[in-house]
Amino acid sequence: MNKNTNNTYFLADWLEGKLSDDQLKKLVSEKDFNEYLKLRKSFDILSELNKPMDDTLYSIKKKISSKPKSKVISLYTKFALGIAASLLLFLGLYSKFSNQDIIYKTATGKQQTIALLDGSQVILNGNSTLKYNKKSWKNKRELFLDGEAYFKVTKGQKFTVNSKNGSVSVLGTQFNVNSRDSYFKVFCFEGKVKVITKNKKEHILTPSKGVTVYDGIEKEITNQKTKPNWLKGEKTFENTPLKIVIAELENQFNVKIDKGNVNYTTLFTGGFDTKNLNLALASVFKPLYIKYQIKDKNIKLRQIDTND
Amino acid sequence: MQNEPEKDICKTEVFDTVFKQYSNDLKRHLYFKYRDLASAEDVLQETFIKLWNNCSKVSYKKVKSYLYTVANNAFLDIKKHDKVVLEHQKGYVNYNKTESPEFLMIESEYLIEVENAIASLPQKQREVFLLSRMEKKKYREIAEMLDISIKTVEKRMHDALIRIKDKLGRKL
Incomplete structure (x- = not known):
């Protein structure tokens, strides 16, 4: 123990800072020096811990009041604003989504297989458009077709294919719809298909039955096919105006066909290969005594006088 | 069921009373927990702000346990977490060396012993000592307040410190 009791009370001076640590x-x-250091620190901590908390209370009040009025309400307002904002955003996105139709478009000569939300399958032929609304699909299986497609519908609610030439509705079946320009052809492969044409005429199709509409003339057809021929790379026609066959050729091979002096209304029965242009042209035009010239993507036709 | 109506913490007077009643003890508790005055102060403020925000949900009878629960949990939330951890580590390293006074670790037990030692000082020494060390009054101010000479203040301070040191030396 160092009993250093001079006239100067050095420990008092040191606590006051008049005497340095050194x-x-x-x-x-x-040993004593270290004890004193530790004690001085303890005094400071105790002073801090025991001092009146007025400053702290003041800080707390300031923080509380810096948030407008009663905090409970402000918090709820914030929540409400947040909810409103997210609702708006959600509605915005939702309406955007609901307005956004799902569209499939195939290029000329291409096919696309589409799986629909209910498990139904659609094979879209070349140069065709299939459109449906994702939102309303849940309530109503309805789609819009321009062109040709083969449908394999899973059982369920009414399934409707609309086109500008008429609508086709079924419960679960396989059928083919071809709606191009004013030509409309529906063929049923399985199940039962109801067709309502543009002229509000109703046709119930059973397997192997079909209906064609061309320029307002409706015809029921029968065929023993099990799948549309275009799926097998073949396109067939029955008493079909040449105009439609030519349009189909153009779609399939992405070519332009100049009809020349050929009569568009000539009826054609037969088919063409959808993979080989030369073969297809030969199979369509040879039986009809039509000559054709191929120049790049342009084909020129000429009717040969059959009276020879 | 009690007849007395429950005190509403949402009322400013009640809130202030609660604060005055528990803030010092809570701060002390927090200091002993975190060993850092700044963190203790931060958590204390956060705790009472939280009490205010939830004033309608906290019953007056349970306010103490609410405060301690919130304060204990707040440690995890407070942003200074990492800083505190760092201070902890610093503290431990320097405690082993027992050198630099800034980083001296003060154990809560030690602090309590110091308090006891101060409390057991002779009344005249204690009076001067508390005014000087706790209320941070200058010796001259204390002399004026107690109507004694500065020399007397200095003597009492000097003796008090030695007494405290000796008492702790015997204890530890």
Whole structure:
């Protein structure tokens, strides 16, 4: 123990800061010096811990009041605003989505297989468009077709294919719809298909039955096919105006056909290969005594006088 | 069921009373927990702000346990977490060396012993000592307040410190 009791009370001076730590170190033992340091620190902590908390309360009040009025309400308002904002955003996105139709478009000569939300399958032929609304699909299986497609519908609610030439509705079946320009052909492969044409005429199709509409003339057809020929790379026609066959050729091979002096209304029965243009042209035009010239993507036709 | 109506913490007077009643103890508790005065102060403020925000949900009878629960949990949330951890580590390293006074680790037990030692000082020494160390009054101010000489203040301070040190030396 260092009993350093001179006239000067050096420990009092040191606590007041009038005596430095180094000066104290010279006056007391190292053990005592460390004790004093620890004590001084303890006093400071105790002072901090025991001092009146007025400043703290003041800080708390300031933080509380900096958030407008009663905080509970402000928080709810914030929540409400947040909810409103997210609702708006959600509605915006939702309406955007609901307005956004799902559209499939195939290029000329291409086919696309589409799986619908209910498991139904659609094979879209070349140069065709299939459209449906994702939102209303849940309530109503309805789609819009321009062109040709083969449908394999899973059982369920009414399934409707609309086209500008008429609508086709079924419950679960396989059928083919071809609606191009004013030509409309529906063929049923399985199940039962109801067709309502543009002229509000109703046709119930059973397997192997079909209906064609061309220029307002409706015809029921029968065929023993099990799948549309275009799926097998073949396109067939029965008493079909040449105009439609030519349009189909153009679609299939992405070519332009100049009809020349050929009569568009000539009826054609037969088919063509959808993979080989030369073969297709030969199979369509040879039986009809039509000559054709191929120049790049342009084909020129000429009717040969059959009276020869 | 009690007849007395429940005190509403949402009322400013009640809130202030609660604060005055528990803030010092809570801060002390937090200091002992975190060993850092700034963190203790931060958590204390956060805790009472939280009490205010939930004033309608907290019953007056349970306010103490609410405060301690919130304060204990707040440690995890407080942003200074990492800083505190760092201080902890610093503290431990320097405690082993027992050198730099800024980083001296003060154990809560030690702090309590110091308090006891101060409390057991002779009344005249304690009076001066508390005014000086706790209320941070200058010796001259204390002399004026107690109507004694500065020399007397200095003597009492000097003796008090030695007494405290000796008492702790015997204890530890």
